[in-house]
Amino acid sequence: MDVAQQFFNIDVMVRVLPIVLRGLWMTLLICAAVVPLGLFGGLLIAISMQTRWRGPRLALAICIDFFRALPPLFLLIFLYAGLPFIGIHLSPFACVCLAFFLNTSAYYGEVYRAGFESVGAGQWEAARSTGLTGLQAIAYVVLPQAVRNVLPDLISNTVEVVKLTSLASVVALPELLYSADMARAATYNSSPMILAAAIYLFLLWPAVRLISRLEHRIAQ
Amino acid sequence: MSALSLFIDTFFRPDLIERYWLSIVHAMVVTVELAVCIIVTGIALGIGLALLRACGVRIVNFFIVVFSDVNRALPPLVLILLAYFGLPSFGINLPSFAVLWIVLSLVLAAFSEEIFWAGILSIRKGQWDAARSTGLSFAQALLLVVFPQALRLTVPPLTNRTIVIIKNTALGSIIGVPEILNVASTAESFVGNITPLTLGAIAYLILFAPVTVFGRWLETRFAWKRA
Secondary structure, X not given: OHHHHHHOOHHHHHHHHHHHHHHHHHHHHHHHHHHHHHHHHHHHHHHHOOOOOHHHHHHHHHHHHHHHHOOHHHHHHXXXXXXXXXXXXXXHHHHXXXXXXXXXXXXXXXXXXXXXXXXXXXXXXHHHXXXXXHHHHHHHHHXXXXXXXXXXXXXXXXXXXXXXXXXXXXXXXXXXXXXHHHHHHHHOOOHHHHHHHHHHHHHHHHHHHHHHHHHHHHHO | OOHHHHHHHHHOOHHHHHHHHHHHHHHHHHHHHHHHHHHHHHHHHHHHHHHHHXXXXXXXXXXXXXXXXHHHHOOHHHHHHHHHHHHHHHOOOOOHHHXXXXXXHHHHHHHHHHHHHHHHHHOOHHHHHHHHHOOOOHHHHHHHHHHHHHHXXXXXXXXXXXXXXXXXXXXXXXXXXXXXXXXXXXXXXXXXXXHHHHHHHHHHHHHHHHHHHHHHHHHHHOOOOOO
């Protein structure tokens, strides 16, 4: 069978497994850096968006929409190619983290914002009137409820971040897709790509199922 | 050289702007063409699958769920590379534009199917019962009563998801589709100056900033409420 040889060649998969697993490790490292950074950056953005002053709020909204309007791959290439020109030399890993941080924290920020809006103003007022400081009211009263309300979106955004890491292959960061693509080119065989796809599915399918379940439960 | 002129020379060199702005405009046209193709086929397929799923045939639904899960879980770049390098083994040789169009249509179909399906699920059972009891057939009740109501709820999430997927047309640069990123980064490495990429950024902002703002507006306007 030609197709089986070309796509599901077990020999090839076994041979390239160490390289692909090293790629997986790099993918997990990028996620371990970008997901917490994005979650934290997004939270900062959403909290800052609650400010009463219109000027800063508008400036922040423009910033968020700027980074949401640019394709993440474009942002990555722009930073990768452009930063050295202004004297900033980052490693590919740092550059990937910076580009994805800018992109994902804008998205996480929007998710948190929707969450904050879903919590009634009364909660905030009640929390403040019991003597909690603003920060305490956010941390102990508003945020837990907000997160619960937008949990499907938070998970879905995190899945997007993991998928986003595959773009790092473009700046030659040897993550999962890059390693699999190198192995494909070296073996003239598509099986390494199928192996990588299987690993992505193994990582993300449970999360995708969970999102669907949560969303359907909200819909019903 | 002063800081300002250094900045201009790095990001906005006039002679390079003059040399490349027209090819960036052509690339914008390619991006828009791709976007229109992907939106039409992707959303049509998504609607078709969601309606098919509403018919409730177990085995069919199983395949719809698998299709939608796989296309939502895999990074689009993996799908694009698989299709681009894999299809020739089946004797199918497609131009890169077609590969990008098909793959992103499938991704959009998968996401939009889920969104339409959630919309259909959110319609109360009473709507079905009332529609059927007036004598409408199942298909009529679905198409004339339930789906139109479901559609309204799907607009904000569908718009935002569509924008995210359309921005993935930038991935076409990897397989040689002459869209904005491809043209801009090829020019950038040719002249060794960032200016073409700045033009690319401006092109993306012209195309996507308005729709991003529009998506945000839709979201606040029709916050996901049940009918």
